[in-house]
Amino acid sequence: MRAPSDGTTLGSVSVTSATVPARPRWTERYGTWLLLAPGTLWMLLFLAVPMLMMVYVSFWTQKTFSIEPRLTLQSWINFFSSSTYVGALVTTVEIWAIVLFFTFILGYPTALYIGLFIRNKTTQTIVLVLCVVPFWTSFLIRVLAWRPMLGKEGAVNLLLLKLGLISHPIDVLLFTKVSVIIGMVQIYVVFMVGPVAVMLGRIDRSLIEAARDLGAGSWRIFRTIIFPLTLPGVAVGAIFVSVMVLGEFATSAALSGQKVNLLGNIIVTEVGSLKWAFAAVAGVVLTAVMGIVIAGLLRAVNLREEL
Amino acid sequence: MENQPVLRGALGLYTVIFITFLYAPFIVLAILSFQSGPEGGPQFPIIHWSIYWYKHLFGLTPPSRVAPLPIGDALIRSLILAFATMVTSTLLGTLTAQAFRRRFAGSGLVFYLVVLGMMVPGVLVGLGVALVSTYLGVDRSWWGTTFLVHVVYTFPFAFLVMLAVLNRFDRSVEEAAWALGVPPARTFRKITFPLIFPGVLSAMLFAFTLSYDEFPRTLFAAGGDLTLPLAIYGTFSVEIHPNIFAFGVLTTLFSFAILAVYGFLMALSVRRARRVAIQEEIA
Amino acid sequence: MLEIRGVRKSYGAKRALDDLSLSVRPSEYLSLLGPSGSGKSTLLRIIAGFERADAGDIYLDGKPLTAKPAHERGVGFVSQGFALFPHLTVFDNVAFGLRFRQRNPVGAPAEVKRRVGEMLELVGLGELGGRQIAQLSGGQKQRVALARTLVVDPQICLLDEPLGALDANLRRRMTIELRRIHQRLGIIFIHVTGNEMEALAMGERVVVLDQGRVLQTDVPDTVYNRPASLQVARFLNRYNSFEHRELDGAPAAEGVCCIRRDLITVNEAGYRAAAPETAITATFVASEYSGSIIVYFFSLPSGKVVEVEYHLSHKRPEPLREGSSYALVWRTAQAMVFGSPKIAA
Numbered sequence: 001m002r003a004p005s006d007g008t009t010l011g012s013v014s015v016t017s018a019t020v021p022a023r024p025r026w027t028e029r030y031g032t033w034l035l036l037a038p039g040t041l042w043m044l045l046f047l048a049v050p051m052l053m054m055v056y057v058s059f060w061t062q063k064t065f066s067i068e069p070r071l072t073l074q075s076w077i078n079f080f081s082s083s084t085y086v087g088a089l090v091t092t093v094e095i096w097a098i099v100l101f102f103t104f105i106l107g108y109p110t111a112l113y114i115g116l117f118i119r120n121k122t123t124q125t126i127v128l129v130l131c132v133v134p135f136w137t138s139f140l141i142r143v144l145a146w147r148p149m150l151g152k153e154g155a156v157n158l159l160l161l162k163l164g165l166i167s168h169p170i171d172v173l174l175f176t177k178v179s180v181i182i183g184m185v186q187i188y189v190v191f192m193v194g195p196v197a198v199m200l201g202r203i204d205r206s207l208i209e210a211a212r213d214l215g216a217g218s219w220r221i222f223r224t225i226i227f228p229l230t231l232p233g234v235a236v237g238a239i240f241v242s243v244m245v246l247g248e249f250a251t252s253a254a255l256s257g258q259k260v261n262l263l264g265n266i267i268v269t270e271v272g273s274l275k276w277a278f279a280a281v282a283g284v285v286l287t288a289v290m291g292i293v294i295a296g297l298l299r300a301v302n303l304r305e306e307l
Numbered sequence: 308m309e310n311q312p313v314l315r316g317a318l319g320l321y322t323v324i325f326i327t328f329l330y331a332p333f334i335v336l337a338i339l340s341f342q343s344g345p346e347g348g349p350q351f352p353i354i355h356w357s358i359y360w361y362k363h364l365f366g367l368t369p370p371s372r373v374a375p376l377p378i379g380d381a382l383i384r385s386l387i388l389a390f391a392t393m394v395t396s397t398l399l400g401t402l403t404a405q406a407f408r409r410r411f412a413g414s415g416l417v418f419y420l421v422v423l424g425m426m427v428p429g430v431l432v433g434l435g436v437a438l439v440s441t442y443l444g445v446d447r448s449w450w451g452t453t454f455l456v457h458v459v460y461t462f463p464f465a466f467l468v469m470l471a472v473l474n475r476f477d478r479s480v481e482e483a484a485w486a487l488g489v490p491p492a493r494t495f496r497k498i499t500f501p502l503i504f505p506g507v508l509s510a511m512l513f514a515f516t517l518s519y520d521e522f523p524r525t526l527f528a529a530g531g532d533l534t535l536p537l538a539i540y541g542t543f544s545v546e547i548h549p550n551i552f553a554f555g556v557l558t559t560l561f562s563f564a565i566l567a568v569y570g571f572l573m574a575l576s577v578r579r580a581r582r583v584a585i586q587e588e589i590a
Numbered sequence: 591m592l593e594i595r596g597v598r599k600s601y602g603a604k605r606a607l608d609d610l611s612l613s614v615r616p617s618e619y620l621s622l623l624g625p626s627g628s629g630k631s632t633l634l635r636i637i638a639g640f641e642r643a644d645a646g647d648i649y650l651d652g653k654p655l656t657a658k659p660a661h662e663r664g665v666g667f668v669s670q671g672f673a674l675f676p677h678l679t680v681f682d683n684v685a686f687g688l689r690f691r692q693r694n695p696v697g698a699p700a701e702v703k704r705r706v707g708e709m710l711e712l713v714g715l716g717e718l719g720g721r722q723i724a725q726l727s728g729g730q731k732q733r734v735a736l737a738r739t740l741v742v743d744p745q746i747c748l749l750d751e752p753l754g755a756l757d758a759n760l761r762r763r764m765t766i767e768l769r770r771i772h773q774r775l776g777i778i779f780i781h782v783t784g785n786e787m788e789a790l791a792m793g794e795r796v797v798v799l800d801q802g803r804v805l806q807t808d809v810p811d812t813v814y815n816r817p818a819s820l821q822v823a824r825f826l827n828r829y830n831s832f833e834h835r836e837l838d839g840a841p842a843a844e845g846v847c848c849i850r851r852d853l854i855t856v857n858e859a860g861y862r863a864a865a866p867e868t869a870i871t872a873t874f875v876a877s878e879y880s881g882s883i884i885v886y887f888f889s890l891p892s893g894k895v896v897e898v899e900y901h902l903s904h905k906r907p908e909p910l911r912e913g914s915s916y917a918l919v920w921r922t923a924q925a926m927v928f929g930s931p932k933i934a935a
Contacts, residue, residue, distance in 0.1 A: 032406050032409060032411050033406075035402045035403065035405050035406035036402075036403060036406045036417060038398075038399055038402060038403075039399040039400075039402060039403040039421060039462060039466070040403075040417055040420065040421075042399060042455075042458065042459065042462065043420050043421055043423070043424055043459065043462070044420070046436070046455045046456060046458075046459050047420075047423060047424055047427070047432065047435075047459045048420070049435075049439060050432060050434075050435025050436045050438065050439050051427070051431065051432070051435050052435075053435050053438045053439045053442065054431065054434055054435040054438055057438050057442075106325065106328075109318055109321050109322075109325075110318075110321065110322045110325045110326075112318060113315075113318040113319060113321065113322045114322070117315050117318060117319070127322075127326075130326060131326065131329060133330075134329050134330055134332070134333050136558075136559050136562035136563065136566075137332075137333055137336075137555050137556075137558065137559045137562075138520050138535070138536065138539060138555060138558060139520055139522060139536070140522060140536055140539045140540055140543075141336065141539060141551060141552070141554070141555035141558075142332045142333065142336070142555075144336070144349075144539075144543070144547060144551060144552075145332035145333070145335050145336035145339075145552070145555075146332060147349070147350070148335060148336075148339055148349055148350040148351060149331065149332065149335050151350060153350060153351055153352075154350070154351065155331075155335050155351060158351055158352075186328065186329070186331070186332065189329075190329065218311060218314065239426070243426055243427075243428060244428070246428060247428020247429055247430050247431065247523060248428075249430060249523070250522065250523070250540070253543065254543055264428070264430045264523075267430050267431075267434055268430070268526070271434065271437065271527065276438060276441070279434060280434065280438065283430070283431050283434045283435070286428070286430070286431060287427075287431060290427075290428070294426065477671075477673075479669050479671055479673035480673045480674075480675055480676075482638070482640050482660070482667065482669065482673065483667065483669060483673040483674075483675075483735075483738075484661075484675075484686065484687075484690075485639070485640070485659075485660040485661045486638055486639075486660060486661075486665065486666055486667035486739070486744075487661075487666075487686060487687030487690075487691060487738065487739070487742055488661050488662070488664070488687055488691030488692055488693060488742055489661055489686070489687065489690045489691050489692065490661050490692045491659075491661070493690055493692075494661075497686075497690060498675055501677050502676070502677065
């Protein structure tokens with residue numbers, strides 16, 4: 001490139017195909033970084049650093065009510081040698097899997113109906129908004145509302161008894177693992193419906209018509225065309241649900257009467273008794289589980305494009 | 308596919324049941340909010356219908372053994388916090404989305420760093436922040452550390468909304484302004500911003516809602532003073548009464564009202580946007 | 591005087607502008623003609639400052655333009671979609687540059703009103719200052735875009751397919767309007783279009799571009815009558831091209847023979863072409879009547895279509911029979927011969 005005759009210094013040539021006003025290179029470079037700086041800095045300082053701190057502290061020595069920066073593996077050993085804590089890890093993964101499964105099974109048909117069978121875009125939006133409305137009630141209050149629903153004299157039992165479907169009240173609905181699962185599924189299933197309905201909306205109808213013309217039956221069409229095309233939506237929904245379920249502790253606290261311990265509960269309890277290092281260990285374990293789950297799910301969808 | 312009436316009917320019925328399932332807790336708590344008081348508890352059966360607990364919320368009932376909900380100050384704190392979070396995260400979201408209009412090295416990294424804020428569960432972020440502030444000797448507070456993590460949580464949402472809005476934005480009006488001699492900053496203020504304002508509104512609403520009801524991060528990051536969700540959580544371990552349900556019903560209606568205002572503002576902006584669309588059609 | 595020297599621009603692997611150089615004379619109305627992908631819009635955007643060239647320089651009155659950001663160049667730009675500000679009135683659109691530009695913004699409302707008023711008069715929109723953009727027709731929007739650009743006294747006015755969005759009637763009216771405005775203001779106008787007739791009608795000179803290169807720069811008359819290459823002839827959509835072996839008598843000459851379609855006459859099949867004439871035998875397919883012109887379509891054994899244009903004022907051939915052969919004849923001297931045809935027909 002010939003040197004310009006007005007004496008501006010040359011930086012490296014930047015070839016962009018986006019709209020760029022032609023200004024001296026240094027301002028342009030700085031312009032973008034200037035815009036990015038506040039947000040990036042914020043996330044680095046208040047997200048990345050705390051997370052790293054958590055990993056770091058998990059190796060600190062735990063005294064009765066305080067911690068010291070002397071590095072040790074003791075907390076880690078305590079965690080993995082105790083059946084309670086390992087049990088919590090197992091329970092967390094177990095409940096995550098079950099809730100994910102049920103949100104999929106229960107949410108997918110609804111998404112199918114909204115995305116495929118409701119033609120009118122406005123109606124689609126209305127129904128989706130309808131699904132979101134319950135979220136306007138505070139999360140914790142909704143969690144609380146499950147207690148009078150699931151108890152022996154709760155709404156569910158009363159209804160079933162009245163309908164004559166059972167002869168005595170079901171015991172297992174409250175203060176058990178089942179109640180936690182029911183509560184979580186109910187609260188998080190919407191996150192599976194949204195993304196899948198959006199994916200379904202994007203499917204070109206003519207694909208389905210073409211398949212019909214070629215003689216394919218409904219089940220075949222679903223299996224080979226519709227379902228694969230919705231997989232990115234399922235993956236996005238699964239990511240949302242997983243993130244929330246893995247981080248859960250409020251639902252299990254409220255609905256299981258301390259019987260179900262998730263990693264989230266461990267963290268909360270340990271922090272409550274100032275066992276920071278130990279809580280940090282639980283935190284790192286949880287992060288690891290989340291990392292594996294999300295990495296796996298990201299295989300099925302390129303997040304940046306879908307979002 | 309859509310023509311199968313049986314399939315359509317079955318799925319339709321399923322969807323109705325599904326939606327009822329979604330509303331179940333709210334219906335239950337709405338019913339129970341009309342429990343009689345102060346003897347009535349938050350469970351069935353309804354002893355008799357009354358609006359006692361609603362009155363109790365506003366302190367309009369004679370003193371009883373049921374303490375009023377500890378929510379007065381907490382509510383105000385939550386509103387202030389949500390407002391501050393909304394402004395900050397929308398600002399950050401808009402700036403960052405604006406940067407993403409050009410391709411730059413490391414954009415993938417920045418993108419995932421930002422999105423990480425909404426992916427990491429509240430417990431973990433909260434724990435991390437609590438650790439850092441203890442280590443640094445900084446006191447945790449509802450207006451300090453909590454504000455910081457609320458923005459961490461809501462900024463990615465605002466960012467994604469603004470990203471979508473700016474993607475659809477037609478740059479030729481900006482170029483036209485530059486060609487007239489108007490510098491980029493002024494162009495943004497006078498041309499770009501008014502046109503993306505509906506998107507900005509959405510981002511703000513999103514951020515406000517998320518911050519207002521935020522719980523796990525706040526649990527760890529707040530100091531002694533409680534926000535609304537924390538105050539509600541505090542009632543978990545003590546006896547709960549139907550006043551909490553009355554409160555839930557009222558806040559839901561309040562959210563309804565906010566959304567109505569939002570919808571109204573959007574309708575105004577949409578009318579303006581429709582003018583743009585008509586313009587494109589004529590051209 | 592605008593000088594463009596050695597400008598290069600690529601998008602990834604695609605070369606949009608290939609070492610392009612051009613000079614525009616003061617007060618000139620220049621047409622830039624080319625098909626899509628020829629780089630004409632890219633060149634315009636680079637002159638305006640919306641994109642940066644990979645290499646090359648642009649000088650306006652001797653001063654380099656390339657280092658300056660778009661808003662400091664004094665280059666007006668009217669885009670294809672007009673890009674009017676939808677949330678402002680006509681008046682505010684036109685006044686925008688005056689009020690908010692960086693250099694010498696006009697503060698006094700009276701002054702703004704005067705200048706905007708003058709400009710609206712000039713473009714023929716005197717009464718419409720208070721209208722909303724959405725209430726305007728395409729032609730009116732076009733004029734608002736022009737007014738907005740010209741009121742800030744740019745040294746150059748760039749027009750990117752300005753007539754593309756208008757219907758045929760409006761296009762003709764705007765052609766006249768544009769010329770009138772250009773006369774009045776005396777600044778450089780660069781008019782980009784893919785429409786060959788528009789380019790020839792508007793420009794004092796025409797620059798023909800393809801694949802990022804200048805194929806020909808001439809006055810319209812020369813471009814029309816003596817295209818510099820086969821490609822230029824093709825853009826003009828008025829030429830038929832033949833390889834020599836397709837012609838009657840199969841002359842051994844090299845290269846491609848091009849003849850303008852209104853220079854061909856239709857004769858009976860047995861016509862013997864004498865020396866100053868060339869002929870080719872073709873089968874009549876169909877005719878197309880469009881007002882003062884009738885175009886006859888013939889096909890060659892190779893499948894190629896030949897177009898012959900007759901103006902109504904000329905003697906028309908006897909009614910042609912579909913499927914019959916005819917001799918298409920022209921004066922050899924009026925045809926152009928170009929080098930070996932590298933480009934596929």
